[in-house]
Structure formats: C-alpha cells, structure tokens
Amino acid sequence: MKLEGNTHKFGKDVNTDYIISGKYKFKTLDMRELAKHVMEDLDTDFYNKITAGDFIVGESNFGCGSSREQAPLAIKYANIGAVIAKSFARIFYRNAINTGLPVVECDTDNIDAGDILKVDLETGSILNKTKNETIQAKPLPDVMIKILKDGGLAPHFRKHGGFNL
Numbered sequence: 001m002k003l004e005g006n007t008h009k010f011g012k013d014v015n016t017d018y019i020i021s022g023k024y025k026f027k028t029l030d031m032r033e034l035a036k037h038v039m040e041d042l043d044t045d046f047y048n049k050i051t052a053g054d055f056i057v058g059e060s061n062f063g064c065g066s067s068r069e070q071a072p073l074a075i076k077y078a079n080i081g082a083v084i085a086k087s088f089a090r091i092f093y094r095n096a097i098n099t100g101l102p103v104v105e106c107d108t109d110n111i112d113a114g115d116i117l118k119v120d121l122e123t124g125s126i127l128n129k130t131k132n133e134t135i136q137a138k139p140l141p142d143v144m145i146k147i148l149k150d151g152g153l154a155p156h157f158r159k160h161g162g163f164n165l
Contacts, residue, residue: 005117006114060087
C-alpha cells in the first residue's frame with residue numbers, strides 16, 4: 001500500500017481526548033460528524049486544513065489515554081491517509097489497524113508540517129519529497145497489510161469468513 005499526502009505535525013503524548021474530545025461522545029455516534037471535530041482541541045481549524053490522504057505526524061506516545069475506538073475512527077473518517085509517529089499507545093495502535101487506519105512508527109524529528117510524504121506501508125519506506133530524504137519506518141507485517149487493504153478487521157473477517165489471515 002502506497003500513500004501520499006501533506007503533513008500536519010503535532011507533539012508528544014497526543015491523547016485520545018485531543019484526537020476527539022470526550023464532549024462529543026454523547027452527542028453523536030455518526031463518525032462523519034465526529035470527524036469534523038478531530039484534533040480541534042490542538043488546532044481549532046484542523047478539519048478545514050486537511051485534504052484527503054494527508055498525514056497526521058506525531059512524536060512519542062501518540063493515542064495515549066482511553067481505549068475509545070472513536071479516536072482512530074474519527075481520524076479515518078476525516079480521510080487522513082495514515083498517522084505517523086515515533087511510538088503509539090498500544091491500544092490505539094491495535095484499534096487503528098482494526099478500524100482500517102494505517103499507523104507507521106518511525107523517527108519523525110525531521111518531518112515538518114507541510115512536508116509532502118510518500119509512504120510505502122509494505123516496505124516501511126517514507127520519502128519526504130519536500131526535503132528529498134528517505135526515512136525507514138518499521139514495515140507493517142503482512143497480516144496487518146491484509147487487514148488494512150480490506151478496510152479493517154471486521155470487513156476482513158466478512159471477506160474471508162473468519163480468522164483466515
């Protein structure tokens with residue numbers, strides 16, 4: 001899977017309440033509506049700045065906090081291509097893959113807001129087209145690539161009749 005887009009950079013310890021504020025979880029379960037509020041506690045105009053396929057880039061411990069699946073789902077429904085960070089909270093990482101949102105672990109120090117990236121999930125290669133530099137990320141295991149290509153774990157199960165990974 002190859003992805004390309006513009007970067008929107010955030011810092012470390014971006015928790016699930018920053019991704020989608022808890023104040024919305026009782027107002028609606030419509031993911032398209034929740035997507036309009038993604039990252040708004042860190043950037044009030046974020047949703048209006050993004051284009052389909054863009055990347056959220058973080059530092060360490062991205063997605064810490066609660067285990068709500070609404071966080072990766074809101075990002076996915078905002079049409080973000082992937083989240084790239086130095087490290088992820090494990091439950092966020094699992095929820096992201098399970099919901100069909102690509103997540104990539106790599107050193108993000110030399111990625112700046114506005115950089116254009118080309119990401120190959122299968123090899124872990126990230127080309128920063130803006131700086132003409134390549135970053136090597138941890139490639140995703142084949143099983144995760146299959147799950148992502150199918151749109152998440154539930155669609156993967158429906159397509160393959162269960163645990164046929």
